[in-house]
Amino acid sequence: MITVAPTGAEAAKAEVPALPVTLPELVETARGCQAAGASMIHVHIRDAAAQPTLDLGLLRETVAALRDASELVVQLSTGGAVTDPFADRLRVLTAEPDMGSCSMGTVNFGDEVFHNPWRLIVDLHTQAQQYGVVLEYEIFDLGHLWSLERLLDQHGLPAGGHVHVDLVMGVPGGMPGTAEALVAAVAAMRNLPAGSTFSATGIGRTTLPVMFSALAAGGHLRVGMEDTRSYAKGEPVESNAQLVARAAALARLAQRPPLSPAAARELLGVTR
Ligand code: KMH
Numbered sequence: 599m600i601t602v603a604p605t606g607a608e609a610a611k612a613e614v615p616a617l618p619v620t621l622p623e624l625v626e627t628a629r630g631c632q633a634a635g636a637s638m639i640h641v642h643i644r645d646a647a648a649q650p651t652l653d654l655g656l657l658r659e660t661v662a663a664l665r666d667a668s669e670l671v672v673q674l675s676t677g678g679a680v681t682d683p684f685a686d687r688l689r690v691l692t693a694e695p696d697m698g699s700c701s702m703g704t705v706n707f708g709d710e711v712f713h714n715p716w717r718l719i720v721d722l723h724t725q726a727q728q729y730g731v732v733l734e735y736e737i738f739d740l741g742h743l744w745s746l747e748r749l750l751d752q753h754g755l756p757a758g759g760h761v762h763v764d765l766v767m768g769v770p771g772g773m774p775g776t777a778e779a780l781v782a783a784v785a786a787m788r789n790l791p792a793g794s795t796f797s798a799t800g801i802g803r804t805t806l807p808v809m810f811s812a813l814a815a816g817g818h819l820r821v822g823m824e825d826t827r828s829y830a831k832g833e834p835v836e837s838n839a840q841l842v843a844r845a846a847a848l849a850r851l852a853q854r855p856p857l858s859p860a861a862a863r864e865l866l867g868v869t870r
């Protein structure tokens with residue numbers, strides 16, 4: 599399964615002109631990435647000034663437009679930007695996406711702090727259960743996997759009944775984007791429910807080592823301009839579809855061809 603994370607909340611449009619920030623750009627990205635092999639899209643949206651926003655109306659419009667234009671599983675970020683209030687992040691779930699992300703712990707995030715206190719995690723998990731929104735648990739460091747065990751023990755399985763985590767590796771302040779760290783994370787998943795799955799993404803120059811490691815370890819892949827702005831040294835990424843196409847080609851070489859959106863829905867327990 600290949601997830602594309604096309605925009606994120608950190609890169610500036612002025613510095614990264616290929617970043618999709620408008621709804622038409624996002625829709626075109628979704629179409630191109632599905633054609634290239636993606637089955638899920640992890641969405642952050644921007645306002646008219648290309649700044650990150652969690653505006654509920656815009657989020658709803660975005661979910662509808664992406665559903666019209668593609669079959670991709672639509673996952674809205676509840677992580678937002680490091681400055682977003684918790685109430686706004688929780689409200690994202692009411693936009694009725696197929697899935698939401700749920701970050702499993704506070705982490706230094708470059709020079710900033712990405713705040714994810716336990717109370718917020720519990721509220722995201724339990725409200726997503728109530729709304730029937732399937733969650734993907736974002737793991738920035740190994741301890742976040744133990745927090746996920748504790749969350750599931752105390753509050754039960756997510757909507758859909760399947761546990762899927764995304765290892766976000768190479769964030770300055772989190773676990774490194776190395777094969778060793780990926781193997782350690784996979785080992786730390788041993789007490790999650792049987793059949794739990796993971797994807798992995800490596801930030802910046804850790805993109806390729808993490809992709810190769812995840813493929814070798816039986817994981818799924820996340821790629822996109824949220825995490826990766828250079829295709830190779832000195833070569834800016836041209837489009838998100840370019841990153842998806844590379845991941846799909848490597849997955850086929852590894853004899854693990856990309857899943858269709860329908861197969862991804864089945865795997866993840868997404869019924870919308
Ligand atoms: N933008 C980061 C602060 C998520 O989408 O769930 C948080 C993030 C995680 O990207």
Ligand code: ZN
Pocket residue numbers: 603606640642675677678824
């Ligand atoms: Zn994100």
